[in-house]
Amino acid sequence: MIMQNLVGILNRHGFKASYFEAPEAALDYLKAEISGVTVGMGGSMTIKELGLYEVLGENNTIHWHWQDAAPDTLAQAMLADVYISSANAVSMAGEIVNIDATGNRVASLAYGPNRKKVFYVVGTNKIVENLEQAIFRAKNTAAPLNAKRLDRKTPCAVKGDHCYKCNSPERICRTTSIVTRPPASCEAHVVIINGDYGY
Ligand code: SF4
Numbered sequence: 001m002i003m004q005n006l007v008g009i010l011n012r013h014g015f016k017a018s019y020f021e022a023p024e025a026a027l028d029y030l031k032a033e034i035s036g037v038t039v040g041m042g043g044s045m046t047i048k049e050l051g052l053y054e055v056l057g058e059n060n061t062i063h064w065h066w067q068d069a070a071p072d073t074l075a076q077a078m079l080a081d082v083y084i085s086s087a088n089a090v091s092m093a094g095e096i097v098n099i100d101a102t103g104n105r106v107a108s109l110a111y112g113p114n115r116k117k118v119f120y121v122v123g124t125n126k127i128v129e130n131l132e133q134a135i136f137r138a139k140n141t142a143a144p145l146n147a148k149r150l151d152r153k154t155p156c157a158v159k160g161d162h163c164y165k166c167n168s169p170e171r172i173c174r175t176t177s178i179v180t181r182p183p184a185s186c187e188a189h190v191v192i193i194n195g196d197y198g199y
Helices: 002-012 023-033 045-050 052-057 073-079 104-110 131-149
Strands: 016-020 038-041 061-064 082-085 089-091 096-100 117-123 175-179 187-193
Touching: 002 016, 002 187, 016 023, 023 045, 023 052, 023 117, 023 187, 038 052, 038 073, 045 052, 045 117, 052 061, 061 073, 073 104, 082 104, 089 131, 096 104, 096 131, 104 117, 104 175, 131 175
Parallel strands: 016 187, 038 061, 038 082, 082 117, 117 187
Antiparallel strands: 089 096, 096 175
């Protein structure tokens, strides 16, 4: 019921939101929505855990820098028809928060010259009550764990426990995006999956 409330709010805001109890059903939805196109992927443990690169690679051309270190992979992802990422947090008011270091993810979710659709794939572990909690989660859960995973020389990476408001050269928190409506230029799907995915 709570997730249906969030789906309803997101849909009223113009997103195409859906909730799935099981990851298999979410993957079927994504395969039906994304076929025969070019796909860019943001850095995302959720994408990795769900095997989206492999699943969607069957019928699409994927550009993902976690799989392809070619110098133009990020640019090709920005130019893709479809872009997929997760979110660091989603509020029950329908606000989607992401913190980015390079900026490719937040930029590509907001705009791409050929973009037809973007997809946020989000586990219920990322859902919080309000915007303040969403920013707090992005800053004190997602960012430290990502810094730890990336072995950054930041104070939060030691334990991955919370933000220390660093000014490290290796700080990963460089842009914070709060998405409140789909981009004017394309569809935005929010695919919520019951369970813990990513950070
Ligand atoms: S600002 Fe620095 S300490 Fe805080 S989460 Fe970001 S990288 Fe870690």
